[in-house]
Amino acid sequence: MPTVSMKVNGKDAKADVDPRTLLVQFLRENLRLTGTHVGCDTSQCGACVVHVNGKAVKSCTMLALTADGAEILTIEGLANGAQLHPMQEAFRENHALQCGFCTPGMIMTAVDIVHRKGNNLEEHTIREELEGNICRCTGYHNIVKAIGAGARAMSGEVTKQAAE
Amino acid sequence: MAMTMSGEVQLNAPREEVYKKLNDPEVLKACIPGCEQLDKLSDTEFQATSTMKVGPVKARWKGKVTLSDLDPPNGYKISGEGEGGVAGFAKGGAAVALSEKDGGTLLSYNVEAQIGGKLAQLGQRLIAGAAKKMADDFFDKFAKSVNPAA
Amino acid sequence: MSATGIGAAVRRKEDLRFITGKGQYTDDVSRPGQAHIYFVRSPHAHARIKRIDTKTAAGMPGVVGIVTGAEFAESKLGNLICGWTVLSKDGSPMKMAPHPALAVGKACHVGDPVAVVVADTLAQAKDAAEKINVDYEILPAVVDPTKAAGKGAPLIHDAAPNNTIYNWHIGDHDATAAAFRGAKHVTKLEFVNNRLVPNAMEPRAALAEYDAGTQHLTLWNATQNPHVARLVISAFVGIAPENKLRVIAPDVGGGFGSKIFIYPEEVVCLWAARQFNRPVKWTAERSESFISDAHGRDHVTTAELALDADHKITGLKVKTVANLGAYMSTFSSAVPTFLYATLLSGQYAIPHIYAEVDAVYTNTVPVDAYRGAGRPEATFVVERLVEAAARELDLDPADLRKKNFVKTFPYQTAVASLYDAGDYNASLQKALQIHDYKGFGKRKRESEKNGKIRGIGFATYIEACGVAPSSLVGQLGAGVGLWESAEVRVNPTGSVELLTGCHAHGQGHETTFAQLVAERLGIGIDQVNVVHGDTDKVQFGMGTYGSRSGAVGMSAIVKALDKVEAKAKKIAAHLLEAAEGDIVFKDGKFTVAGTDRSVAWGELALAAYVAHKFPTGEIEPGLKETAFYDPTNFTFPAGCHICEVEIDPETGVTSVVGWTAVDDFGTVINPMIVEGQVHGGVAQGVGQALLEHTVYNDSGQLVSGSYMDYAMPRADNLPSLKVDMTVTKCPSNPLGIKGCGEAGAIAAPAAVMNAITNALGTEKIDMPATPAAVWSTIQQLNKTRLAAE
Structure with a gap:
């Protein structure tokens, strides 16, 4: 299985993944960042939106491997510590x-x-x-x-x- | 609710030759879009494996291709049906008529297609386009096999 | 009113976890060693299952086990049930066909599960499912409810001849017929109330775990009523005794009715967890939700309204065919009967009403309660008829309504409901004023100048909430009572755990319930922790649906608080060495009346647990009380919604350009949350009227089965809404609450369609009024007009 690495909410994340793993699956299952949700299977609902290199992306439309080397921001990383965004x-x-x-x-x-x-x-x-x-x-x-x-x-x- | 469409293609060969090619497994295999395997079960029945994509659903199909209403050299009906596992099922066929025209043969076809399961759920809106493309591909390739130079 | 008490727009306590991504929905829960389950579903609407070949699949990597419907049937578990018996006109009980969790012998709708694969990973389960070959013999299917009982329709279940579940009726047939004979004017309309897919944003999910040591099963489940789920799964399906089964409903991402019901998937997950001795998780993909979540509505109705020379409504006749789909879902039978026809009097004094409802099986997904459940359908019938009658008689629709409103309470309708309180004129008047009804003519002329057609429509709706008085629903065939429970546990430091049998999946109970407790006990809302959704923690409760949590759930809390206060006074009397009758509890302090001797709430709570020197024969230590509240009547929220639309005749696009809602929900605990409920309900109603359509083709394929084809309301389909209220308190519960969860969805479809038909000048257009439908209607009208000229 290929290895993917990225920076998620400022922390390095690295894992061996099945090539078909979607970014949202990687976030939810490998990193246990379950704040990003899956509400549909046709990329319509937007429950899975995260920021990839500063831009909003539906993380169900992107393979984890495609995000290799990217900086990802999820809902869990939006607040500044205890101070909400x-x-x-x-x-x-x-x-x-x-x-x-x-x-x-x-x-x-x-x-x-x-x-x-x-x-x-x-x-x-x-x-x-x-x-x-x-x-x-x-x-x-x-x-x-x-x-x-x-x-x-x-x-x-x-x-x-x-x-x- | 079946999707229907029709079309025609002018071929530069006599009807008998066209009809023969329409019954040739090798030609059929080359013309059926996505066809990976076509095993002859009888003169009119074949076991087929093909890959088909409708919109977001892509599946490998196992099914049967049947030739019926044989009326040499005026035409026949070619039909196929297959179960694509969790993707659902697809059925379709084309009534093919051959007539003499301009020293060659005019092949006209009426296509009917029906899909079910996930394929219909996600792809019904796209089935008309997908079926048209498949029919066009089939008859384009077939025309090329009849008129290799064309 | 205190800053956090009843009536205050307190910001929600639950929000912090949701806005920071820390909510815990079922799919967010994972158990060590969990396997995943994948359901193999029928791609055919009606097909005999001749053979299922699982051999190749069984050898695939990661496969833990594969089970077909026939193999599952060997476990001898019970079927899924519909828990509400409805009788036909002739007194015979409804014809309920068996509903096994996995189809045996034949599949009855696209999506009917026929086998399951359990594997280490979901991908492996799916890969293996691809290799399962099901040999189907395709049978003819019927999807149109008006054809299901007809000659030549294929029989779906042997138990239900003519695919008919019941032929039910209510009201006085002869008296109604006489009213029509004497009528001066009759308005007749035919409607299709379009089938909807509820589409809670969190797909249904289940995670089951078996503890072989204690033989205890735990189910995490996206459900609106964990106790009812446990009861049905235990008592009817027979998975495990109730005391060996724990159902946890963690954060649930919306329900709208669709998560009330007991579905095959949770049953199979529980069974598989024990069978394979591994936690087993299932989460629906959205395309699975479309073909496995119970759908809503799907009525075909003919209705007639009789009026006398004075424009008084004298009678109403209704004939409805209700499509219940391929199996009877948990509460499906009650929706088109007791939740529908009992509201057909609307806000009007209609002396004679007669309604017939035929419920049929079809080869479609089961249909059950969806936000409003029967009441949007009833409101649609009444409000479209009244509006059309006003037009036919050239009356202002507001005036015709006013003339016929029920004005004195209590009012016994001709269809069993007993309206307890209301002021329908007040909400209508307020809505007319807020909406600037008088200015409509001017706005219409402005639109005309821009080539647009403007229309306005009303819905003065009524609904019955607060389900439900147990004895009444028992007489009507319900398998359960519909009371609610609450437990107030006071901790030694004075903070409180409130345990409720209701379940919140967006309603904000953690805040509103805390507001009630905090105000009563004189403590901060942060000192109240609301516990719900876990059968091991909370005593039996009925869950949340039918806008019942305020009216029934909070009434139970009040009852428990009464008991807490009574006991606390006893303790206070002991501590203050005074007579119990002299103790006054106010602002968090127990005082001996007429003195300055007092004990604060916190001190009292501590004393209750320290219990030194208690006369234990008279006072038990501790401070914790339980209550079960059974309502004595339904509650009857009502109100007036006004919708204004602008139609572009070139494209047929309808824009909702104005919305005014004035609702009477009785006492309001938190207006911010109540308004939010109205917003959401209206959006779903506008969705039904303009966008959402569940389309089955003739062979029973669901062709609007994804968000690409099923048009969910988006932000740009809706306007900002004006929401206001009038208040008449509900006399039958202690707080005077009526309920607000469904009102928007009940009022909106009628209001939108009344506006569209007003704009177009024809009654002949069905929901959803999509641009294509509106455009075609305009073309048709133009053709007719030209032909006439």
């Missing part, structure tokens, strides 16, 4: 989750939207950008609200970091 905080503050299953993918996608589209997001932009993430519980109303608020809070984050 502003997007996580915004999801909690705006009741943007119910069962919580789609939430990790939603948050990882949301952070990526902000990286690409900036901190002032219009409602229709957020709704269009969420095309690849399905939630069955919330009707998206509060998710849209949370992402708008999280995006604004992230600009504060940037300023704070710059100041430090």
Whole structure:
């Protein structure tokens, strides 16, 4: 079996894998990072979104071997220790989750939207950008609200970091 | 709910020769898309192994190819059916008619295809395209085997 | 109201683990040495299983064992059951056919499991499954419920001649017929209530482990009601005695009804864990969910509404064919009967109602309760009829509704339900105002200028929640009572474990239940830990469905808290050397009335466990109480939803451009969570009306079996929603709660379709009103118009 190695949430990870192992399986089964979820088998639902080299990727569409050498960020690595990421905080503050299953993918996608589209997001932009993430519980109303608020809070984050 | 489609291809050979080739296992094996193996069971029955892909589902099929409604040299019906394990099943066939035209033969076909199980669940939307491609591939290759220069 | 008490929008306690990826869903749990199971499913809708060749597969790497349906049957386990007996008109019981966990002899729907492979890894199990050859003899299939009982339809089960499960009815046939004879106006409509796939985002999963030393089985299962699962698996299937089986429902990623039922997969996992003496895990792939999770709805209905000259509704006649699929799922029989026809009076005083329901088997996935379960179907019938009647009579649909609302309570309907409290006019009035109903004409003209067609539609719905009074459901054929249990365990330091028989899978019980306990005991919500979903920890409970956790589950908590308070007062009286009757409990303090002598909650809790100098004959040490609460009536949440749509006639695309919901859920514990429930329900209802369609082709293949073809509502299919409330308290439970979980899904389909038919000017369009359906309807109308000119 081939060996794959990558940096996941800042830590080196290395394992021998069956070549057909998907990135999401590698994260969940080899590394026991079960925050990344599998909600479908056709790459539609977005529950498995992680960041690969800084970009949002559905980890069910990628083989673990394809991610060899990459830097991966999962939901488990988003907070800064005990301090939540502003997007996580915004999801909690705006009741943007119910069962919580789609939430990790939603948050990882949301952070990526902000990286690409900036901190002032219009409602229709957020709704269009969420095309690849399905939630069955919330009707998206509060998710849209949370992402708008999280995006604004992230600009504060940037300023704070710059100041430090 | 079966998918149906039709097409035709002009061949530069007499009907008798075309008909003979339509019954030749070697020709059939070369023309059936994805066909890995075709073992003759009788003059009209073959055991086949082939690989088929519809949309996201790809499977190796074991099944039977049957020739029926034999009417030399006017045409026949070629049908196949197979179980692709957990991928489901596929059935299909083509009624082939040969007529004389422009000193050669006009081959017209009516294809019918039906799929089931996971293949239908994930691939129903794509079956029309997949079946058309398979039929086109088959008759393209067949035309080449009749008119090697073409 | 305190910052965390009843009525406060407290942020959820459970969120921290979900937003940091630390939730524990069934598939996140792994046991040492676990094997994986893969189900071989029928690709045919109806087929005789002639032979299953497992020889090659058995020799594949990693294979632990392979079991066919016939081999599984040798274990002599019981079948899966439907737990609610419905009687036909002639008094005969419903015709329930055997439902073995693995098909024996014949497969009855695409997805029916026929064999399983257990292997070291999932990939190995799948590889081996590929090598299993099943020899099927394909049989003709029937998928259309209106054809299932007809001549020439293939018989699916010997136990059910004509594929008919029951012919049920309710109401007074003759009186209703007389009402129609005397009617001034009759509105008649035909509807298809489209079949839906629930699609909780977490696929169903089961992990079973056997301890050979204690002969104890443990099942981690994505279920909404772990105790009921244990009871059925133990008492009916016979896997293990109840005391040797532990069912744990860890975090569950949504249910919407689909995780109430007892399915073959968990039964087979338990059996395999013991058979092979290894933990065995199964997690559905989404394409498996589509063909194995119970579907919802699937009614074909003809309905007529009679009105008198004064526009008073005088009668309602309904005839429904309900498709229950290939087997009867756990509660399937009750959905199109007691949960449907008993709500056909809607919010209206309708003196005479008669409804007939024929339930049939077809070669499709079993159908059971899905968010709303019968009530969205009933609301759709009533609300579409009322709206259409208003149009036919050239009345404002709001006015026709107001005229016919039930205005005095209690109100006994013609279909058994006894409405206890409500103010339907209040919610309608408030909705009209919030929505700016008066401004609709102007908005419509604006849309016209842009080449769009605007429409508006109402749904003034009623539902019955708080399932359910045990004696009543017992009379109706339910196999269980539907009370709820609670246990309040006070720790010596004053913190509390609250154990509930309800199960949260998105509803936020860890927060709302804590709010209730914290307010009552005068402690912080962080001092209350809500424990649920484990049969070894929590006493028997009925689980969560039917919007029952507030109305029934919290009532049980109140009852347990009453007992805790009573005992605490006894202890306080002893500590303060006062009479028990003089002790007042307020703000976390027990005080002797009229004095400043008091003992704080924490001190009292400690004293209860230290128990020094207790007169133990009178006061037992400890502070822990249990209660079982059995409701005396259903609760009747109601409200008004207004939907406004804009249709692009060029493309047929319908955009929902405005939504106002004013609901009466009685007492609200946490408005933030309640509003969230409304949002989610509305989204599912809009999904049903505009997007979601479960399509079987004639040969019984499910052709909308993935997210590529089954159109789940996405963020850009929905608008932001205006959600508000009116409150009339439920008189039958201590908190006055009615329930809020299903309202959105109940109201929304009717509201959307009323808006679309209003825009199009025809009643003839079925759900889902996809762009193709709307476009074709517009073309048809144009053709008819041209022909008429």
